[in-house]
Amino acid sequence: MALLLSTHDVAAMTRRMGLPELLKRLVGYLEADYLRWQDFDKTPRIAAHSADGVIELMPIADHELYTFKYVNGHPTNYRFGLSTVMAFGALAEMATGTPQVLSELTISTALRTAATSVMVAKRLARPDAKTMALIGNGAQSEFQALAFHHLLGIEEIRLFDIDPAATAKLMRHLQSVPGLRLVPCQSTAEAVKGADIVTTVTADKTNATIITPEMLEPGMHINGVGGDCPGKTELHRGVLEQSSVFVEFEPQSRIEGDIQQMPADFAVTEFWRVLSGQVPGRRDAQEITVFDSVGFALEDFSMLRLLRDCARELGLGSEISLVPRMADPKDLFGELITPEAESQRRAA
Template identity: 30%
Template sequence: MNTLVLTRNDLSVIVQAFGRDALMDEVLAQLRIALREYDPSRTQSLRRQGFVYEKPRLGVLEWMPVMRVSRQVVIKVVAYNPGNPDDVGLPTIVSTISVYDPATGHLVALLDGILLTALRTGAASAVATQILARPGSSIVGIIGCGAQAVTQLHALSRVMQIQEVLFFDTDPSAVASFPRRTAFLGLSMKSAPPNVVARASDVLCTATSVEVGKGPVFEDSDLKPWIHVNAVGSDLPGKIEVPLSLLKRSLVCPDFLEQALIEGESQQLDASEVGPSLSDLVKRQQDFEAYRSRPTVFDSTGYALEDMVATEIVLKHARALGLGRELAIENILADPRNPYGPLDVQASRPAQDRALP
């Protein structure tokens, strides 16, 4: 039994073949369907768990499992290392995704999770924005201009008529390069201090690497009455981006409540103060139309269901294009009860036959 392995080159071919916009639109559409049809008896998602460490550099290594009952298991292993871009030239978020057959435990596929994480995180924010943002919202603010900010803006551009983008990052090089990295969107871009960005925004995305205990990343001062915030960067206990006062007066919607109460913006609140999940928003979006004129916050901590959606899309396209390599990774032999297999055949030959020439 072989495992389909997709490399970064395979993913590049998929993006080039279908285009960034078409791929993002497909992730958006399929994510809406998955959220609308979500049934915990058929799809089981567990909260993210893993290791937090300070040596050799500050980082997190975690795993995110989700299972479509009787069909497949998808597990993403994701690392968050904020020093990566400057220290070693790697993305802040590095991940791989594995797909398993629950009937046998067989590893069906193995692929990159860096691009897929960015795609699905942007798509989730766009789904929430489409439901919660005030109609006609046209000014987008970005605080934190790393890799996630690119797909946040890309996804929003697929569901909004964006007139202007204001952005900020504590790293001058990230600020300088952000217009170039998002040039394919053809948007009007302007850098500004964080509080100026927040005050001007109809929709604000925070996607920062703020240190634990150093948040929030903007002030709750003179914000638009209808501001919608996609808070993407909170992924550790004590790491927050949104002021508590804003959360207290907003409808706060987590992607995955159990996880958000531990490491999302919702960790600042009591569970009773947290609103509907993203799935509930999609299922009952007409119930929340009145909130479009009020402050709202999408608490995006990362949801394994989103990973499954993006993975299924990429694997579908890879198979259609004949991409990837089929490798016999697992030691699956003719006799399932003999782990040594061919080694026993080699050992049974006379010693002189096995001797080196």
Template identity: 60%
Template sequence: MKTNFVDVNDMVNLVNRHGLTTMLADLVDCIENDFKRWEKFDKSARVASHSDVGVIELMPTADDVSYAFKYVNGHPQNTQYDLSTVMSFGVLAEVQTGFPVLMSEFTLATAIRTAAQSVMSARLLARKNARSMALIGNGAQSEFQAIAFHHVLGINEVRLFDIDSEATDKLINNLKAFPELNIIRAASTADAVRGADIVTTVTADKAYATIITPEMIEPGMHLNAVGGDCPGKTELHADVLLKGKVFVEFEPQSRIEGDIQQMPADFPVIELWQVLNGHISGRDNNEQVTIFDSVGFALEDFSTLAYVHKISTQYGIGRTIDLIPEFNNPKDLFGFIRQGQAIQKNVA
């Protein structure tokens, strides 16, 4: 058996062949369908190794057919080294044998899956007539968020703000490919969120930040808080979380990493799968504020890896690699090395 390897160029080819907007729409449905199967999955908070400058994490999950994990980092200062603040790869394996069928780049894929997860949650929680979105933080993930909300949810106006004006310049330039999208450059966070139906925050600093404060909240808003995703990193003032219903992916992980890390252990939250399966209501009325405290959960990566495996196979994109030895005799691992003459007989 061979492992299919999808590298960065392959992923770019895959996005161009299949279409970014098609991938985003497909993934919204894939992630939603897997969340509806919530009880079929092994679930655990990701394994994190924290340092003063960032975090490195492994994110595993499995159902009874497939196992998946993602390796991912978060280093806000990486841009000074010309590196992405988030870098990632993922693996999809068979549960029956443990054989890895796919190894894939996941830096680009993570941006796509995060936008798809944001839209999946907003489709569930935001007002049905939502048409405007404030986008606070205009870095690497911002285009994917804007395009996904525009294409899948019908958002036709985005209001942009970033303390780095060059990031906003970059975003505006990239969104020129969507001339039907009304783009407004805001003077501040408060200016951007004023009157917005949806507020998406995708900031990068590893700090207890208060990007959104209580006085900015208006009736009926849906907050999509994406950037607060590890201990010591938040985007919402704690009092914002008291303004409405708070929804999370996997509560044990969100308690540690999300904006709700600021709140008492008994602060009430609702897991998305409970709403999707009709156990608990989502938005109760058009005046209610809904808050999605997004940290990213392994199930979303599982959905994306399975999807990448499916369409890369469909298009014949990627190449097979010998990640695992193929044996004539699986019990003779030494003999496999010996056949390759990789034995150093004379050691000084």
């Protein structure tokens, strides 16, 4: 029997553990897995594109576990009352192929993206960072804001979205968070002025230039979250040219990240090298750093492990028969026969 975790289970897990504690624990899982980078069988995600969006499969495995995530990205889904991003995934044993967990990953993707952002910013942002600009105030914005506030000590977040209702929604959710000051802004330029960290988490599938070179300031760290598929960027190429750029898995980032607009020899650093101490992160207080984040399967591997462990601890989830449990492993056809029919056959 596999463990089934619904959106209600993950929401209950977050409430019972508390979001700061869950995010803190998730960062620990992420760091542990990134430090084992060489143990994983890695591949860029497999994408199917349409005019309105993309559906992607994100597999990864080590010698013990295999995971995958199914995820979409459809920026116009709001017109149908649907999320831009929807996802589910599974965790299985490598030794037997037996599925252990089948879980929602829509809420969980927002959690792991925020935790990954903080994990990286701990090494790339200035240690004295207190102010963040948050450009794009949609579905993932609260997760980013709370992760940076609780885990990195951000005290002020300057907000901008082309949809004022999105900013109002974020402020409604977070206005009572102790020690967090929210400042709505009228433009991206206003929001990023004086910000120590700039997080971009926009949804449009277009080659946008949300952050431009004239907005850069010495010591700024840019957490670029929204550029995550071919034809979708957020940063002007001049921003990348003036910055030290870090990525998750370079072969995937070259296709999907903001660096897709750069030549093939444009220098980037995979973040696991920073975490392992092979290369430095931020070199000085004046350096401008960019995390060109597209989301990588290893982060979902960490998320699924955490979901499994926390669900066991809290008694959440339900069992589901994803594969038959047969008395005779060679008698699959026998699963189609009802107990009553089998009794009648034996009696005949």
